[in-house]
Amino acid sequence: AQSVTQLDSQxxxxxxxxxxxxxxxxxxxxxxxxxxxxxxxxxxxxxLKYLSGSTLVKGINGFEAxxxxxxxxxxLRKPSVHISDTAExxxxxxxxxxxxxxxxxxxxxxxx
Amino acid sequence: xxxVTQNPRYLITVTGKKLTVTCSQNMNHEYMSWYRQDxxxxxxxxxxxxxxxxxxxxxxxxxxKVSRKEKRNFPLILESPSPNQTSLYFCASSLNSGGTQxxxxxxxxxxx
Numbered sequence: 001a002q003s004v005t006q007l008d009s010q011x012x013x014x015x016x017x018x019x020x021x022x023x024x025x026x027x028x029x030x031x032x033x034x035x036x037x038x039x040x041x042x043x044x045x046x047x048l049k050y051l052s053g054s055t056l057v058k059g060i061n062g063f064e065a066x067x068x069x070x071x072x073x074x075x076l077r078k079p080s081v082h083i084s085d086t087a088e089x090x091x092x093x094x095x096x097x098x099x100x101x102x103x104x105x106x107x108x109x110x111x112x
Numbered sequence: 113x114x115x116v117t118q119n120p121r122y123l124i125t126v127t128g129k130k131l132t133v134t135c136s137q138n139m140n141h142e143y144m145s146w147y148r149q150d151x152x153x154x155x156x157x158x159x160x161x162x163x164x165x166x167x168x169x170x171x172x173x174x175x176x177k178v179s180r181k182e183k184r185n186f187p188l189i190l191e192s193p194s195p196n197q198t199s200l201y202f203c204a205s206s207l208n209s210g211g212t213q214x215x216x217x218x219x220x221x222x223x224x
Binding site for chain 2: 006009032034036042043044045046049051090092094098099100101102103104105
C-alpha cells in the first residue's frame with residue numbers, strides 16, 4: 001500500500017537559518033507529489049508540486065523541493081526562514097488510483 | 113472569487129443524530145474530496161469524487177456517506193455520528209487528482 005512518511009513531527013529552527021523538512025513515500029507506480037502549508041487556524045494551501053520534468057521544483061515563499069526517485073523522497077527546503085513561516089507542513093502523494101495520501105505533518109517552529 | 117465553501121463551520125451534536133456538512137466549489141473542478149484532520153494523524157481522505165455520480169472510498173470511509181449529484185456540490189453525510197468522528201473536516205477540489213487542491217475553511221465537528 002502507498003504511504004507517506006514525514007520523518008519529523010516538529011522542527012525548531014532559528015530565524016534566517018536554513019531548513020529542510022523531510023518526506024519519503026512508498027509507491028510502485030508513478031506519483032504526483034505535493035507540499036501544502038497550514039498556517040495557524042487556517043485551511044491548507046499549496047506550496048509546490050511535482051508532476052513530471054525537472055526534479056527541482058520551486059514554490060511560493062522561497063520554498064523548493066527536490067524529487068529523488070531512487071530514494072523515493074521529496075524533501076522541502078528553504079535557505080533562510082522567517083517568523084512568518086511558522087506553520088504545519090504536509091507532504092502528499094497522488095497515486096494511480098486517484099487517492100491522495102497525506103503525511104502526518106511537520107510543525108515548523110521559528111526561534112527568534 | 114474562486115473558492116470552496118463549507119457549512120457549517122462549527123457544529124456540536126449528539127451521538128446518533130444525522131447530520132450533513134455541505135461543500136460547494138465555483139471553479140468547475142471535476143475532483144472533490146473530503147478529509148478529516150486529527151492531531152498527530154495529519155489529513156486522512158474519507159471519500160473522493162472524480163466527477164458527477166462517480167465517488168470512491170478514501171482511507172477512512174467508515175461511518176460516512178457522500179453524494180455527487182451536481183458538479184459543484186459534494187456533501188458529507190454522517191448517518192449516525194459517534195464521538196470518534198469528532199474532528200476537523202476539510203473539503204477540497206481540483207481539476208483532477210494531480211491538480212492543485214483548493215481547500216475549504218474547515219468544519220469543526222464535536223459529537224457528544
